[in-house]
Amino acid sequence: MCKVCQRRPEVAGDPFGRCESCAKAGRRVYQFRLRSVGSELQVAAGELSPRALNKAAGPALLAHSARPSVRPHLIGSSCELVMAGKRLETVRAAPALSSRLDQVLEALRAAARRTDPSW
Numbered sequence: 137m138c139k140v141c142q143r144r145p146e147v148a149g150d151p152f153g154r155c156e157s158c159a160k161a162g163r164r165v166y167q168f169r170l171r172s173v174g175s176e177l178q179v180a181a182g183e184l185s186p187r188a189l190n191k192a193a194g195p196a197l198l199a200h201s202a203r204p205s206v207r208p209h210l211i212g213s214s215c216e217l218v219m220a221g222k223r224l225e226t227v228r229a230a231p232a233l234s235s236r237l238d239q240v241l242e243a244l245r246a247a248a249r250r251t252d253p254s255w
């Protein structure tokens with residue numbers, strides 16, 4: 137199953153496990169794991185470093201106003217960004233985070249303001 141759209145079969149040999157349509161559109165997903173710090177959420181680890189997240193999606197995350205969508209393929213406290221090139225299409229969150237979706241977006245925005253090379 138395509139790791140981006142979760143709808144179509146993935147193409148053999150695509151390095152990111154995508155279907156033909158998502159590969160053509162240049163879509164990618166980047167997954168992050170969140171942790172609770174007090175009453176807030178914070179990014180604990182991710183497929184992009186803070187610096188790379190800032191570069192790839194910093195301005196897009198600030199401008200993004202849609203609430204993250206809850207997706208059952210995500211487990212635990214994980215979330216992911218769906219990017220098409222520089223454009224942020226959606227933010228997705230695991231069902232366990234469904235009552236804290238605003239905090240998920242805040243955590244990603246805060247992470248994208250960091251300039252550290254690693255988590």
Ligand SMILES: [Zn+2]
Binds near residue numbers: 140141158
């Ligand atoms: Zn796809």
